[in-house]
Amino acid sequence: MAYAVACTRLSCLPISSRPARAGKHVACATSSRDEEVAKPAEVRVRLPWTGDIGPREIKLLADAFTDPKLLSSVPSIGGYMLRNGTAALRHQASILRGGPGGKVGGGSATYPSSWSGPFAFANELIAGFLEAVSASNELERYRSRTRGEGEEEALRRVGEYVRGLRGLMAVGIAPMPGTKVQSIEIDGRSAVWLTPDGKSWDHPDAPRRTVMWMHGGAFILCSTNTHARLLSSLGIAAGAKVLSVEYPLAPDEGRYEEMLSHVVEAYQWLTSPSGGGVDPGSIVVGGDSAGGHLAVGLVQRLMSSEVAKGPAGVVLMSPWLDPGRDDPATEDAWNSARDTSCCYLRGVKDSLKVVHDLVFERVMEEEEENELAFSYLPPRNMLRRELWDGERASRCPPMLVQYGGAEVLAAESRNFVRIASESGIEVTSQEFKDLPHVFQVFDALEAEGERAIQSAGAFVSDVCKTS
Structure with missing residues (x-):
């Protein structure tokens, strides 16, 4: 979610042609009428900042900028962002003049004195984007749906809307x-x-230490492209290569069960001699926000397996572990988010309830039929103590949990750390006071973001050495 406003314009260079490497790269192709030579799935567009974006992103861009429904919502999204960003600038100007700063972003939250102007501005731009998205009529239509007539059409419209946002x-x-x-x-x-020092991931001199990461985005948004800086920064800090898993996104590509199944398959590929060829003792799995839930779901699957060997460690950044708000502390945090938190998630309480219902519909049905049958589908609420007790806990690798003290998900992280510690799991908790959700993505604007990434890198290095 932290990269919701990551791109505001597209600047592409011409399509290029490069030799293909089977199984490792998606080939590029120049224009041609010969379908054997230039298949649409092989076209990649070169970007100024790194290399290229693939067919999935190209299609998303085409959909976004040719969809009248989405384009009609762009002005309102920009309006919310402009309102919040302007409030942030006024707040900072008031502080510089010696004033109190006052309210920001349409709410009653004020920024901590430690925040820089650019950091506050970025936080409020994202808050404005998310607030505009949460006000979408498409989401409200799905939320108010019945199980009878109209459900399929509402779901289709939600799929169109989120594809445009992507x-x-x-x-x-x-x-x-x-x-x-x-x-x-x-x-x-x-x-x-994403491999540091410009080496190919399978080069003999590439790091053996590996981070397998699931990106955040509320299970419906974001990709490796939105998280490229965070993941590359973590790879450099850890001296590791990073495998970013592009799991299916809801509602059009899959629900939670498809997401987790793909994550499990990606781990199996990574540890297979015929796949990534990485020893589990050199792997740390991790995720931010919704990706943190998938990382914990993967660990649960591996803890339940008598065959698969788990990773050396787990890194969670602001994990979203109780999306259904089953725990009273989670519900309390969301009820007070708009009035007490400067976290940019403060205005998305209702829309995330819609997302929860979309993503976990079949999981909830399974829980109703057989509440403790975790072997088929993990529960929505990863704060359930029975998940972490007994022999299962003894198979859990060391964990690092980082979260912002000002974010609405802080209560979930604190409860998770407490439950894991009481179950005998080795868990390191790092709360960064006054910072918002997945603040690590602001490492260029906020020194604590850089410090958190360095700490996570040190954790990866340490657990991989000792495993």
Whole structure:
């Protein structure tokens, strides 16, 4: 969610042609009438900041900028962002003049004195984007649907809307200089390697230490492109290559069960001699926000397996672990988010309830039929103590949990750390006071973001050495 406003314009160079490497790269092709030579799925567009974007992003961009319904919503999205960004600038100007600063972003939250002007501005731009998205009539139509007539049409419209939003975000943010970005395919879906020092992921001198990451985005948005800077920064800090898993997104590509199944298959590929060829002892899995839920779901699957060997460690950044708000502390945090938090998620309480219902519909049905049958589908609420007790806990690798003290999901992280610690799991908790959701993405604007990434890198290095 933190990269919701990552791209505001598209600047592409001409399509280029490069030799294909089977199984590792998606080939490029020049224009041609020969379908054997130039298949649409092979076309990639070169971007100024790194390398290229693939067919998925190209289609998203085309959909976004040719869809009248989405284009009609762009002015309102921009209006919300402008309102919030302007409030942030006024607040900072008041502080510079010695004034109190006052309210920001249409709410009663005020910024901590430690925030820089650019950091506050970026936070409020994202808040404005998310607030505009949450006001969407398409989401409200799905939320008010019945199980009878009209459900399929409402779901189709939601799918169109979120595909358009993904298109607006498809260009993304540049990775750190020197990072080599390579696309591969796992189980018919894209995955991306980000390797420091410009080496290919399978080069003999590339790091063996590996981070397998699931990006955030509320299970419906974002991609490797939106998270490229965060992942490349983490790879550099850890001295590791990073595999970013492009799991299916709701509602059009899949629900939670398809997402988790693909994540499990990606881990199996990564550890297979015929796939990534990485020893589990050299792997740390992780995720931010919704990706953190998938990372924990993967760990749960591996803890339940008598065959698969788990990773050396787990890194969670602002994980979204109780999306149904089953825990009272989670519900309390969301009820007070708009009035008490400067986190940019403060205005999305209702829309995330819609997302939860979209993503976890079949999981909820399974829970109703057999509440403790976790072997088929993990629960929505990863704060359930029975998930972490007994022999299962003994198979859990060390964990690092980072979160912002000002974010609405802080209560979930605190409860998770407490439950894991009481179950005997080795867990390190790092709360960064006064910072918002997945603040690590602001590492260029906020020193604590850089410090958190360095700490996560040190954790990856340490657990991979000792495993």
